[in-house]
Amino acid sequence: MNTSALITMICAQGIVVSFAVYFFYKVLTIPSKQEPDSYSENDEELVRQHEEK
């Protein structure tokens, strides 16, 4: 591949992969909201976000 094509590909794909991984990581690590929430499988989980006042 020529240099400019390689740079464009790596930059474009790098940006997309970075954001995709970053946002999905946040989804996986942010604690759930207090029950009742929208999801049925996490009803037994204890670690949750504090309720907004």
Next chain:
Amino acid sequence: MSTKADSWGSRVGLILAMAGNAVGLGNFLRFPVQAVQNGGGAFIIPYLICFLVMGIPLLFIEWSSGRFGGRTGNHSTPYILDSMVKGRIWKYIGVFGIFTNIAVAAYYCYIESWTMSYVYHTLIGTFDGMSQANVAGFFNSYVDVAHSTTGIPYESVVFYIICLVLNTFILSKGLGGIEKVAKIGMPLLILFGVVLAVRGLTLGTSGASEIFPDANAWDGLNFLWTPQYDSLTSPKVWLAAAGQIFFTLSVGMGTIHCYAAYVRSKDDIALNAVSAGFMNEFVEVVLGSLIVIPIAAGYLGLDWVIQNAGFGMAFQTMPYLFQQWGPSLAIIAGVCWFGLLFFAGITSSLAMGTPWMGFMQDEFGWTKNKGAWSFGALVLVMGLPTVIFYKEGLFDQYDYWAGTVSLVVFAFLETILFSYIFGIKKGWAEINMGADIKIPGFYKYIILIVTPALLGWVLISSIPDWIEKIKDSDTNNKEWFASEFYAENFVDTDKIVDKSIFNELKNQSGKIVEVNNQFVKIEFVNYKKIFDKETEKTKEIIFTDFKEYSFDADKNQIVTVVKGDVVKPNDVIATGDFTNNTLYKFSGRMLLLSLFAFISLIVYFAYKKRVREGRATA
């Protein structure tokens, strides 16, 4: 009336289902073709900008509208829009959000059934030893309903029905069924995609053959990614980028609203929306760009790719290319490729069933089972004509009017509703309610100004094309029933860029080189694009091409020209009894109109029911 609403099992499941809804066949087939046709590497710049200023805002709008409607027990667009503003008309605008899904599912399931069938044919070795022409011919035989490639009568119809029954069965299990398929399908899709992408990246010149000695996968990647900055000033490229973003995210369909309607007010939608959106972009920009184009360029050469890049490559070319990897790898690659397309398809087609099911459950208390099987029946009624009359162009009418036009119309209207009627202040608050990320404030103004303006531009730019479609401008045989058959245009001169070539080809004519009572072969001058390695740009060249027409003796069709005759478009070349494709195309448009009217009527009955129950909005 409302029965107990369904719910999502987990947040990851919802995001995978939403990403699965967005990831479709277009990620692997439409995106690379658009990039090839619009300046290679430079296309990615307008594409990513459009993703940020149109794609992400539309995702925010649809997720938040859906969650807002869900709060009042509405899970499909007619009453989601109705719950957002006063005014009776909006629930009928919301009909688009059910109509589009049923109409698109009708033909989308057909493509999905091809992927199922091609997995089967890969496993039994149908493509072993086939030439490229034979693989292309196999596809043409497959979509000819009367012809069977396996001995199963009406094979394409059988596979279509199997595919539809599978979709309907999963839908009857509700959101849980959809979530399970997404949790299995999306990781498998990514795995299959990575396997093929690695091959695309490492193929290099090893696929060159005697017929295509210059074939080189790197040429494909170079062409796809080398920036041609002059194309950045072309409105056509920006329009193509906006269009691609629009279709890849499955916005303007009503499915996102429906999925989001099952999310509670306090739960996040902002992070969910960008996470699902970027997951779709990963599949498209990373995997989508590394499979079809480099693999095809690696075996057939870049010029072949530029000339033939299109949707048909998936089924008419890829099985032949996989054969070059040896018998065992061909099976693995074929299963990966068609399996990947199948999962991309089914996660989208399942989403298309939910708005109808949600509406019937909300308004008439239908169970999931009843909703799913009624959806299957509607899709079957709408879809069988696309299967049976595929070659007559009915399929393309569905794809154009339901899969393209109504998406743009609905997205434009919902954006205007959200930004100016519901109001950006309320809308912005709704997007940020319960958000797990802080959305930059300038997005408020993008949603208010840039997104509607871009959508309006896409909408207005496409209107001349609607008129051309209605007028059937693509054919010279416009009458439904005719006694004469006219020669079609030889070249689409509108797309020629080089003026000297345009001048040479504008007075199109062809010479009859082979003829019998029911067959004509015409020689004419055509043009094609090739890649000039010196300038690293495409250029147009002319070449001698041929066009063939076959006629049916049973319908008294007989050729009226003789060898050596010079014919022009619109000249009579045969007489007899002809039923032209315009009849089927018109029927397709009428079927779609009937479907829209039918759903509008159901929405009207639902409204009357709400009035009787004292639940109707003012």
